[in-house]
Amino acid sequence: MQICITKESIKKFQIDAALLTANGFLPINDFQTARIIAAKVNEYNNRDHKHADQLKGYQVRALGQLVLIYRSVLSNCLAQYPNLQTEWIDWLYSQFSKQEVNQWFSEYKRNFLCLKTASKQDVLKEIFLMWIILQNPALSFTSVFFKTKLLSDNPTNTKIFSCVFKFLKQSAPSFDNSYDFIDWILQPIKRFPESLADQLVFIRNNWWNYLDNSKKEINPTLKFIHEEILEDEKRAHAPERVLTFKGRRLKAKYSHEKSWMRDLVMIAKNTYVWLNQLSKTYNKPIRYLDHIPDEELEALHESGITGLWLIGIWERSKASKRIKELYGNKDAIASAYSIYEYKITENLGGEKAYQNLKDRAKTYGIRLGSDMVPNHTGIDSPWVIEHPEWFISLDTNPKKEFSFNSPELSPSTNVSIKLEEHYYSQTGAAEVFQHIDLKNNHTRYIYHGNDGTSMSWNDTAQLNYLKPEVRDIVKRTILNVAKNFSIIRFDAAMTLAKRHHQRLWFPLPGTPDCVITRERHTMSQQEFDKHMPQEFWREVVDCIAEEAPDTLLLAEAFWLMEGYFVRELGMHRVYNSAFMNLLRDEENAKYRQLLKNTLDYDPRILGRFVNFMNNPDERTAVDQFGKGNKYFGICTMMATMPGLPLIGHGQIEGFTERYGMDFKKAKWDEDIDQELVQRHKKEIFPLLRKRVDFAGTDHFTLYDFEKEDGGVDENVFAYSNQNDGRVYLVIFNNSYQTTRGSIKRAVECAGNNSRIQDKSIMNILGGLSLSINNKNLFILSDLRTGKNLEYKIDKIKDNGLFFKLEPYEVNVFLVKTSV
Structure with a gap:
């Protein structure tokens, strides 16, 4: 299963020589290679800021499969008509001059490494295969591998191709009397131009007798396509996904939260990078946690931030660093998520330095948070050395292709740990x-640790949660973390929900979407439930509630499980990646639908979301949203919606570099954007300091913005909230178009004490707690400009509040009553 690609694409996508065959073909013999090739293309596009769709591993695998099939069909054809290629070439020389034909062949040999020493017959065969692939709309991405000036619309090339296919139409034997050879071979593409899976199914069902060994790989390839597409659909950062609650009738089991939890505003800091940046800011070495100046903590406090998430403070795996060094990355440190032990690393000053920071942060009203990575440990952790039985493993090599003749990674003389050697190449x-x-x-x-969506995390080891001793030791570890940290973020928490731990590692018979090589290790539902009788996260939540009740538990969870994690499993907070993705892409109707679905089902879920414009796994906020009115409009929403606002590292300063989890310092020398900082101080920080007024859900009300033609403008977010007699109205136009309309009615909302009953639809006066009888006038006081807008209550009752909104205009009003 190999393809012929241009020299230019080999260089451009940095495809290593080790990935190529001896004669220069690119083999796609397994799913991992397909993922690697896709990752290299995506890395190039991202690096060069090309706004191309992300190439998927399954698309590359399908490309290899189809090339293999067409090569097989062509070989079958030539076996029936051995002289076809010779006649084919003779035909070209009879139609064009010898110089034209020779130059044509020479150019292909010059541009394609795999054709450098090939015969004219083999060159012609590969050209024909490329042409077929380029006719396939579902493989439009392949042009990056094959396109040269020769395959563009240059006249000579077009004439020669026309001549070639005229010959094949007339002379090549067809496998179906209804079609000539060319039309026959294009049938899958013509019937299913947009679906690789349907093309392969058609070939499997109709061409089986014309294929050689290539047919053995069709079903595994179809399975791989199915798995990859299914996982893509489940990932929460897919912007087309909208959270729904259809069929959900489970009893609510929210965890009790203290007032500081409800009002929390948190900022993320990649600790090593942050300390290095502070060293430059203060012009002195700041290496340890106790070196962080009080001025920095005071600045966080003044901005309204009450939580500090310190990323990467645990003792990291030495093997992780060694693996990166063997990759050739000498500057990297170990990954923050390949954890050796849950001890504050001495590289940051250890426990003593941390306690110093914690005590000083407390005086500024700031609580500290850390990661806990329950899914896996570092590949060389003490648990791996002393208790390998705690991890998901096999006694036999799952694939004969896997070889472990690689450098030793174990810290112990009693144990050998080796990475599969092809990782290094x-x-x-x-x-x-x-x-x-x-x-x-x-x-x-x-x-290795794996969430099933991409390649394994090769510096980690996957824990087995069917073992009660594993669940017990992880719970005890979480309790120990809770002794030091008020906020615990659980990495990839969704992978430990029962249905996903089962799906990934112990699949039901016949289910296709497990981690690759686990399909042979199926388990019945009854057997799985016997080993894992209840949700691990519910056990953790109940344990923390009893032994460390002043700890906020935050889950990084996707796959449309957000509501389940907070409402039924009892997590205090859960990631809401739709906030970032949908608002960034201005899929406003979808995000309003998410809000409406949640309000209709249980408004309390909104208060348990974590809303962010970027996080350590995503592009920076300035990269996604810019620095203008759109950014500040969405940032205003983040500050004034229920749910925990999470601010990314460098977001306020306008930094554009995305910091890897193995960075010791920033690679780019960026200056703080002082203008951006000042605008935050003017527009965002005052709202964060009023977080107590915006965090609740009891009085949160979402409105439709009705246009003058009677339709609803889905680009406008209008909502109100109130606390302790203070009532606010927020309105934001997340669009590049000016709009006009009125706020008259709220969307349907379930009562907070009921899932279905006690639903209500209020008009604008009810939402703003105004009565037609109590006052004649009310005032909307703009918090940013101080400008007051005066309205008569009786007119608003009938006509609503009218606004003209410029592109990305946002307003935050305090509602005041006046006689």
Whole structure:
């Protein structure tokens, strides 16, 4: 399963020589290679700011499969008519001059490494295969691999191709009397131009007898396509996904939260990078946590921030750093999520330095947060050394292609730990690593951590939550973390929900979407429930509620499980990535629908969201939203909607670099955008300091913005909230178009004490707690400009509040009554 690609694409996408065959073809013999190639293309596009769709591993695999099939069909054709290629070439020379034909062949040989020493017959065969692929709309991305000036619309090339296909139409034997050879071979594309899976199914059902060994790979490829598409659909950062609650009738089991939890505003800091930046700001070495100046804590306090998420403060895996060094990345440190032990690293000053920071932060009203990574540990952690049975593993190598002749990564003389060797050449991405207990010569193949959406995290080891001792030790570890941190963020929390831990690692018979190589390790539902009788996260929540009730638990959870994590499992907070994705892409109707769905089902869920414009796994806020009115409009929403506002590292300063989890310092020398900082101080910080007024859901009301033609403008977000007698109205036009309309009615909302009953639809006066009888006038006082807008209550009752909104205009009003 190999394809012929241009020299230019090999260079452009940095495809290593180790990935190529000896004669220059690019083999796509396994799913991991397909993912690697896709990642290289995407990396190039991202690096060069090309706004191309993200290439998927399954598309690359399908490309390899179709090339293999067409090569097989062509070989079958040539076997029936051995002289076809010779006659084909002779035909070209009879129609064009010898110089034209020779130059044509020479140019292909010059542009394609795999054709450099090929015969004219083989060159012609590969050209024909490229042409077929380029006719396929579902493989439009392949032009980056094949396109040269020769395959563009240059006259000579067009004439020669026309001549070639005229010959094939007339002379090549067809496998179906209803079509000539060219029309026959294009049938899958013509019937299913947009679907690779349907093309492969058509070929499997209709061409089976004309294929050689290539047909054996069709079903595995279809399975891979199905798995990848299904996972893409489940990922919450897919902007087309909207949270719904259809069929949900489970009893609400919210965790009790203290007032500080409800009002929390948190900022994320990549700790090593932050300390290095502070060193430059204060012009002195700031290496340890206790070196962080009080001025910095005071600045956070003044901005309205009450929570500080310190990323990467635990002792990290030495093997993780070693792996990166062997990759050639000498500047990287270990990944923040390949954890050796849950101890504050001495590289940041250890426990003593942390306690100093914690005590000083407390005087500024700031609570500290950290990550807890329950899904996996570092590949060389003490648990891996001392308790390999706690991890998901096999006693036999799951794939014969996996080889472990690679450098030793173990810190212990009693244990050998080796990564699959093709990781180092970046020509493979095995799901397991080799663990040998040298005392008893017991070999295990332990799985890397994996969420099923991409390649395994190769510096980690996947824990087995079917084992009660694993669940117990992780709970005890979480309790120990809670002794030091008021806020715990659980990384990839959704992977430990029962249905996803089962799906990924212990799939039901016949289910396709497990981690690759786990399909042979199925388990019945009854057996799985026996080993994991209840949700692990519910156990954690109940344990923390009893033993560390002053701890906020925050789940990074996607796959449309947000409501389940907070309402039924009891997490205090859960990621709401739709806030970032949908508002960024101005899919405003979808985000308003998400809000309406949530209000209709249970408004309390809104207060448990974590809303963000970027996080450490995403592009920076300035990259996604810019620095203008659109950014500040959405940032205003983040500050005034129920749910925890999470501010990204460098967001306020306008930094554009995205910091990797293995960065020790920023790679770019960026200056703070002082103008951007000042605008935050003027427009955003005052709202964050009033967080107590915006955080609740009891009085949160969402309105339709009715246009003059009677329709609803879905681009406008209008909502009100109130606390302790203070009532606010927020209105934002997330669009580049000016709009006019009125706020008259609120959307339907369920009562906070009921899922279905006690629903109500209020008019604008009810939403703003105004009565037609109590006052004659009311005033909307703009918090930013101080401008007052005066309205007569009786007119508003009938006509609503009228606004003309410029592109990305946002207003935050305090509602005042006046006689």
